[in-house]
Amino acid sequence: MDPIPAASAAPRGSGTPTPLLLSEDDAVELLAYLVTSARTQLDEAAEYAPLRLLTAADRLAEAMGPQAGTGLRPLLDGIRAGIGVTSVRAGDPDGYVAGIDALCRLLATHLATRWETGAAT
Structure with missing residues (x-):
């Protein structure tokens, strides 16, 4: 399988490549956060896991903006x-x-609309 070019992501729907929404640095930072959070979670109280995932989602949304x-x-x-x-x-x-x-409903509504209309916005 050929690697996906740095300037575009895999095609969706229309066959037109979708531009990446993250720089390589942002993607590596998020990856590092997720991996180190997994390790940290082994020693933390269980209730911190959802907070760490929400923090990662927030960082991803900020970087995509x-x-x-x-x-x-x-x-x-x-x-x-x-x-x-x-x-x-x-x-x-x-x-x-x-x-x-509520966050799950917001995301589900967006995804349902996005995939129903075929819009990659």
């Missing part, structure tokens, strides 16, 4: 805002679960 299409920006903004609100509710288990559920 400057290159994101207009249809994707509202999702990224909503995810980042929702993560900020949800993260401070970690001491409130019901509120924390509700916040993560």
Whole structure:
């Protein structure tokens, strides 16, 4: 299998390559965060795992923002805002679960619309 060129991602739907939304440095930073978080999680309380995943999602959304299409920006903004609100509710288990559920619904709605219309925005 040929490597994907640095300037584009695998084609989706239309056959036209989709530009990458992350620089190589941003992708490596996120990768390092995820791997080291996995190691750190072995020694931390279990409730930190979702916080670390939310932090990674926030970093990814932030890094994607400057290159994101207009249809994707509202999702990224909503995810980042929702993560900020949800993260401070970690001491409130019901509120924390509700916040993560809301983030999942936001993402699911975006994905359903995106794939239904075939729009890669």
